[in-house]
Every structure is written in structure tokens, then in C-alpha cells.
Amino acid sequence: MSLFQDKYDVIVVGAGHAGSEAAASAANMGSKTLLITMSLQNIAQMSCNPAMGGIAKGQIVREIDALGGYSGIVSDKTAIQFKMLNKSKGPAMWSPRVQSDRMRFAEEWRLMLEQTPNLDFYQEMVSGILTENGKIVGVRTSLGIEIKAKTVVLTNGTFLNGLIHIGEKQFGGGRAGESAAHGITEDLIKLGFTSGRMKTGTPPRVDGRSLDYSKMEIQPGDENPSKFSYLDVTKPLTVQKPCHMTYTSELVHDLLREGFDRSPMFNGRIKSLGPRYCPSIEDKINRFADKERHQLFVEPEGWNTVEVYVNGFSTSLPEDVQFKALRSVVGFENVKFFRPGYAIEYDYFPPTQLKHTLETKLIEGLFFAGQINGTTGYEEAASQGLIAGMNAHLKAYDQDPFVLKRNEAYIGVLIDDLITKGTEEPYRMFTSRAEYRTLLRQDNADFRLTPMSHAVGLATDARLKRMEQKQSQSDAFVSFFKETSVKVAEANPILEAKGSAPISQPDKMFKVFSRPQLDLEDILKFEKVKEYVAEHELDLEVIEQAEIQVKYSGYIEKEKNNADKLNRLEDVRIPENFDYDKIKSLSFEAREKLKKIKPISVSQASRISGVSPSDVSVLLVHMGR
Structure with missing residues (x-):
């Protein structure tokens, strides 16, 4: 008698951030889903720093929440500190970030998944995939068990043939204390997939009791x-735990350099590329030799644990070199290690082999999400998992796919970048990657995405109702500003105090409040505004939303117009099996790239490296445009 008699709609392999979101979204949409992981104790483990969000990443977590994912809720429930980064800049740059309680984070994820209907769990290693006639039919485990499914989502993280490096030592593993996964890469290569190797690293974990925080x-x-979630299931923190900051020094750098000849990065044992924007400490002192010091952020791992994460000291140097150097950092003179830092190499599959849905082009019904696609970061992985899980469900039920455009979400930018441009180093999201970042703010992710997600069956009725109420309130508040005048006597003292020109006659609030010198605090000083807020019981989220709509209306309108122009090219679709060889006026490079990527629209074709504006013009003429 088999352990698995039923055929699943969706099987998700791996239970990191991508796998957890994939399993949750597929199951919540109604698919009979199985989540397979090598360790049920490590679901959604924070393998690196104990934090969610940050610049551009915070926007992604808000988008995941707006779509109906779990990352925002789990982050709020397990946060020990909250910060809105870039608050001194415009709202397009505001990025929420939380320090998390690492143990509570994984526990909360597991509890939420266990309470998700339609979701089964199984602990074992998946060693291969099952296909028939170019379609996925299931997976095979290390015990030889075959489990059948309509669709499969691979979210293997750093586990595919993972190899851990600490100085001269190297050993197989997907994470410290956990074994690597073997078999899947080999199966995929036999099916015609191209694979590569990437690396990432992590700092030492230390005993907080051995640190001198006073320094x-x-x-x-x-x-x-x-907070992250738009829902009211969580409340903002009332008590927070501080982080601390210290610095390296020339002495620390000299001590680290002594071990460079024993470093796998410098002696050639690690050949793969690591994340450019999260370099190791040895990378930093090598690339920025003119810098006398680098920041180290000392981050607590939770409310009650003494374990501390040394952010900025990622390394694969020998453990004795790490220890000696860290003991020379101010405040770390008596440091005790919980474990040394290490680097890890793992297999990934260049994401140009995927469609916008994250389904592979080669095997129907097979989806990739997370670090297997060459990304780095919990947030990037989680967002891919969410989209892959949604599309695996839609595929299983023969429904239209769910695809986000570049002007609709950071998630849309992320996926389009990956499948159109590919990546040869771990991809990380930045606000600068989004050409329409004024539209893609963290404050309006629910307006942008909740109705779309609700239409395909993921975002709940309650979530949609909450969003519509907020939108109605903020729209009404903006209308109030447009219709209500402010008196000279009340406005001028506030304007003059802020160095803004006084008004000579009553003027509409919308016009006065759009002045860059005024902020929310100033707006709330006006008597009619105070009365309106009190009468309608507006919360801060609604007030801030209205303020942004007033102060940035010109920029927002301009960006919407630009996005509309882009979407006109997005609407010029390219047939799936289009023959580029018959268009002789295309450049040779463009023809080769177009045949490889197989763009679905002229707009996507225009973003492929090597496709010039003249090639796009040739395509448009050929399409009758």
C-alpha cells in the first residue's frame, strides 16, 4: 500500500521562503497541495540575517501581503524592531524593515501553514522529477517513492549539490548542520536544462553576553x-529591541588579510560569483582598500535568546582567522562564537529558461522559484514562490495565468528582469531597477494588487473589503482638500514658519498642501482638517495615503502616462512559435537572443540585451504596427 495514493494538484519541493509562500498560495486557491522538505523543523528558516524588508525588499513584502501571502503577517507577529527606511526622501523610496525573532519566525510560519486547508506535509529528500512527453507528472524521493501531481514547484534554495566552505575545509551541505540535495540537477540537465553555480555567505553567530554594548x-x-500587513490581524510594536553598530579597523583588516592565502575565495576553490551588493568582509577590504573601516551591525536574533548576528562580517575565512579579527573589533574584545561564518556554493538554473509565470519553457507544469532562479534574499524568494504557487494552481485547473507587469509591481520587475535579461550573479532587488517606482510605493500595494489577486481567488473578501474602505476614505479625503478653502489668517503663520511664500487670498487646501515645504504635521494643524479626521475616524495609513496623492499628484500622473505608453507595446503580442529567421532585417544578435528568450510581447523584446531600437522597429513593422 502506497503512502500517497492520491494525485496532487501541486507539489512544492523545499520549504524555505519561496516554498512556504508557494504552498500557501496554491492551497489557499483550492489546490490539493503537498509540501515536501528535508526538515519540517526548519520551515521558512532565516538562514542569513534575522530581518525582513529593507530598501525595495520592504515594498516586495507589502506586495506579497496585498496579494494574500503570509510573509507580512509572519513578519509583524514576530518582529522585535520596526524601521521605515529612507523616510527623509520621497514616498517612492520609503522602505519598511523589521528585525525578527528568528525562532518565532519559523514557528509562526509552520503554525500558519498547518492551519492552511488543502495542504499536506512530508519530510524527505526529493531526488528526482517524473516527466512524460514533455510534461511533469510528479517527483521521486530518496526512498524511491513516486508521488504524482499535475504541477510541481521546485524551490531548492542553496541545497542543490550544496558545498560549504570554511577556510581550507569544505563539506557537502545546504545550510549549516543540514545535508545537500542530490539528483534533481542531474535529472534537469538530462531533460535539456542549463545549470550554473552561485555562491553566498553568512557571518559568524556570537554570544551576546560576551559583547560590550556600551562601546x-x-x-x-x-x-x-x-507594520507590514494591511490587515488588522497584527498591531504595531509597543516595545522594541535595539540593534547596535560598531566598526572594523585597519588592525582588523590586517588580521583578515593574513588569512587570504587560506581563503577559498582567493585561492581559487570557489569559482562561482557571490552577491555583488552583500559582499564578504574579505571582498570589502580587497575591493575598497582605501577605506579604513566598515560598519558592522550587531543584530539580536530574538526577544530572549543571547545569539547575535554580526551583519557586515560575512566570511569564508578559516575559523581561527575570523575569531582573531573579530576580537579586535570595538565591543568584541571578549567575543565567544556560537558558530563561524561560511560560504556555500550551489546549483542554479539561468532564469531565461522560464516564462513570466515561472513555468519552465522545456517541461510543462514544472515551475522554479527562489534561489534556483539565481536570486538572493528572503523577500525576492518569497515573492517568486507566491507567483509560482498561484500559477501552478491555475495551470492545474486550466485557468488563465497570473502575470504582473513592470508598472504593476516590484514583483513584476523582478520576474521580468530574470526571464528577459537573466543573471550571472545573485540578483537583488533595488528601487533603481523599477522605472515606475513612483507608482510602485509600499503604501499603495493593496490598491494595486489586492483586486487582481481577489479576481483569481487568492486575496480574501475581507482583504478586498478592507482595501476598498481605505481607498474610499483616502479618495474622499483628497476630494475634501480639492473642495475646501483655507483662510489667509490660518495659512500664513504656518507657511511663513516653514519658509514658504504667504497667500494673499483664500485658496484651495489641495494647492496649499501640495507645497514641498509642508509636511503631514503641518497639514494636521489646520482646524477643518482636524475636524474632518476626527469626524471620519481616519487612521494614519489613510491620512498618509491622501497626503501622498496631494503632494505627488503631478509626478504620479506623469508616470502613469509613461506606463500607458509602455503597455501599448506590451499589448503587441508575439505568437509563441514565432519564426524570427524569416525576418531578414533583424540583426544576427537580436535574432539569436529572441529565439532563446522567446518574448511574449514587443515590449519584453525591447528589454532583451542585444535587441536594438532598430530591431524593435523591424518587429513592429512586421506585426503591422
Whole structure:
């Protein structure tokens, strides 16, 4: 008698951030789903730093929440500190970030998944995939068990043939203390997939009791913390735990350099590329030799544990070199290690082999999400998992796919970048990657995405109702500003105090409030505004939303117009099996790239490296445009 008699709609392999979101989204949409992982104790483990969000990443977590994913809720429930980064800049740059309780984070994820209907769990290693006639039919485990499914989502993280490096030592593993996964890469290569190797690293974990925090700079959370989830299931923090900051020095750098000849990065044992924007400490002192010091962020791993994460000291140097150098850092003179830092090499599959849905082009019904696609970061992985899980469900039920455009979400930018341009180094999201970042703010992710997600069956009725209420309130508040005048006597003292020109006659609030010198605090000083807020019981989220709509209306309108122009090219679709060889006026490079990537629209074709504007013009003429 088999352990698995039923055929699943969706099987998700791996239970990191991508796998957890994939399993949740598929199951919540109604698919009979199985989540297979090598360790049920490590679901959604924070393998690197104990934090969610940050620049551009915070926007992604808000988008995941707006779509109906779990990352925002789990982050709020397990946060120990909240910060809105870039608050001194415009709202397009505001990025929420939380320090998380690492143990509570994984526990909360597991509890939420266990309470998700339609979701089964199984602990074992998947050693291969099952296909028939170019279609996925299931997976095979290390025990030889075959489990059948309509679709499969691979989210293997750093586990595919993972190899851990600490100085001269190297050993197989997908994470410290966990074994690597073998068999899947080999199956995929036999099916015609191209694979590569990437690397990432992590710092030492240390005993907080051995540190002298009095010598470090304190890094507190926001005075009035917000949260990630748009829902009311969580409340902002009332008590927060501080982080601290210290610095390396020339002495620390000299001690680290002594071990460079024993470093796998410098002696050639690691040949793969690591994340450019999260370099190891040895990379930093090598690339920025003119810098006398580098920041180290000392981050607590939770409310009660003494374990501390040394952010900025990622390394694969020998453990004795790590220890000696870290003991020369101010505040770390008596440091005790919980474990040394290490680097890990793993297999990935260049993402140009995927469609926008994250389904592979080669095997129907097979989806990839997370670090297997060459990305780095929990947030990037989780967002891919969510989209892959949604599309695996839609595929299993023969429904239209769910695809986000570049002007609709950071997630849309991320996926389009991956499948159109590919990546040869771990991909990380930045606000600068999004050409329409004024539209893709963290404050309006629910307006942008909740109705779309609700239409395909993931975002709940309650979530949609909450969004519509917020939108209605903020729209009404903006209308109030447009219709209501402010008196000279009340406006001028506030304007003059802010160095803004006084008004000579009553003017509409919308016009006065759009002045860059005025902020939310100033707006709330006006008597009619105070009365309106009190009468309609508006919360801060609605007030801030209205303020942004007033102050940035011109920029937002301009960006919408630009996005509309882009979408006109997006609407010029290219047939799936289009023959580029018959268009002789295309350049040779463009023809080769177009045949490889197989873009679905002229707009996507225009973003492929090697496709010139003249090639796009040739395509448009050929399409009758």
C-alpha cells in the first residue's frame, strides 16, 4: 500500500521562503497541495540575517501581503524592531524593515501553514522529477517513492549539490548542520536544462553576553512603528529591541588579510560569483582598500535568546582567522562564537529558461522559484514562490495565468528582469531597477494588487473589503482638500514658519498642501482638517495615503502616462512559435537572443540585451504596427 495514493494538484519541493509562500498560495486557491522538505523543523528558516524588508525588499513584502501571502503577517507577529527606511526622501523610496525573532519566525510560519486547508506535509529528500512527453507528472524521493501531481514547484534554495566552505575545509551541505540535495540537477540537465553555480555567505553567530554594548552606537527602532500587513490581524510594536553598530579597523583588516592565502575565495576553490551588493568582509577590504573601516551591525536574533548576528562580517575565512579579527573589533574584545561564518556554493538554473509565470519553457507544469532562479534574499524568494504557487494552481485547473507587469509591481520587475535579461550573479532587488517606482510605493500595494489577486481567488473578501474602505476614505479625503478653502489668517503663520511664500487670498487646501515645504504635521494643524479626521475616524495609513496623492499628484500622473505608453507595446503580442529567421532585417544578435528568450510581447523584446531600437522597429513593422 502506497503512502500517497492520491494525485496532487501541486507539489512544492523545499520549504524555505519561496516554498512556504508557494504552498500557501496554491492551497489557499483550492489546490490539493503537498509540501515536501528535508526538515519540517526548519520551515521558512532565516538562514542569513534575522530581518525582513529593507530598501525595495520592504515594498516586495507589502506586495506579497496585498496579494494574500503570509510573509507580512509572519513578519509583524514576530518582529522585535520596526524601521521605515529612507523616510527623509520621497514616498517612492520609503522602505519598511523589521528585525525578527528568528525562532518565532519559523514557528509562526509552520503554525500558519498547518492551519492552511488543502495542504499536506512530508519530510524527505526529493531526488528526482517524473516527466512524460514533455510534461511533469510528479517527483521521486530518496526512498524511491513516486508521488504524482499535475504541477510541481521546485524551490531548492542553496541545497542543490550544496558545498560549504570554511577556510581550507569544505563539506557537502545546504545550510549549516543540514545535508545537500542530490539528483534533481542531474535529472534537469538530462531533460535539456542549463545549470550554473552561485555562491553566498553568512557571518559568524556570537554570544551576546560576551559583547560590550556600551562601546557601540545604539540603533533603536522608529518612535511610532508601523507594520507590514494591511490587515488588522497584527498591531504595531509597543516595545522594541535595539540593534547596535560598531566598526572594523585597519588592525582588523590586517588580521583578515593574513588569512587570504587560506581563503577559498582567493585561492581559487570557489569559482562561482557571490552577491555583488552583500559582499564578504574579505571582498570589502580587497575591493575598497582605501577605506579604513566598515560598519558592522550587531543584530539580536530574538526577544530572549543571547545569539547575535554580526551583519557586515560575512566570511569564508578559516575559523581561527575570523575569531582573531573579530576580537579586535570595538565591543568584541571578549567575543565567544556560537558558530563561524561560511560560504556555500550551489546549483542554479539561468532564469531565461522560464516564462513570466515561472513555468519552465522545456517541461510543462514544472515551475522554479527562489534561489534556483539565481536570486538572493528572503523577500525576492518569497515573492517568486507566491507567483509560482498561484500559477501552478491555475495551470492545474486550466485557468488563465497570473502575470504582473513592470508598472504593476516590484514583483513584476523582478520576474521580468530574470526571464528577459537573466543573471550571472545573485540578483537583488533595488528601487533603481523599477522605472515606475513612483507608482510602485509600499503604501499603495493593496490598491494595486489586492483586486487582481481577489479576481483569481487568492486575496480574501475581507482583504478586498478592507482595501476598498481605505481607498474610499483616502479618495474622499483628497476630494475634501480639492473642495475646501483655507483662510489667509490660518495659512500664513504656518507657511511663513516653514519658509514658504504667504497667500494673499483664500485658496484651495489641495494647492496649499501640495507645497514641498509642508509636511503631514503641518497639514494636521489646520482646524477643518482636524475636524474632518476626527469626524471620519481616519487612521494614519489613510491620512498618509491622501497626503501622498496631494503632494505627488503631478509626478504620479506623469508616470502613469509613461506606463500607458509602455503597455501599448506590451499589448503587441508575439505568437509563441514565432519564426524570427524569416525576418531578414533583424540583426544576427537580436535574432539569436529572441529565439532563446522567446518574448511574449514587443515590449519584453525591447528589454532583451542585444535587441536594438532598430530591431524593435523591424518587429513592429512586421506585426503591422
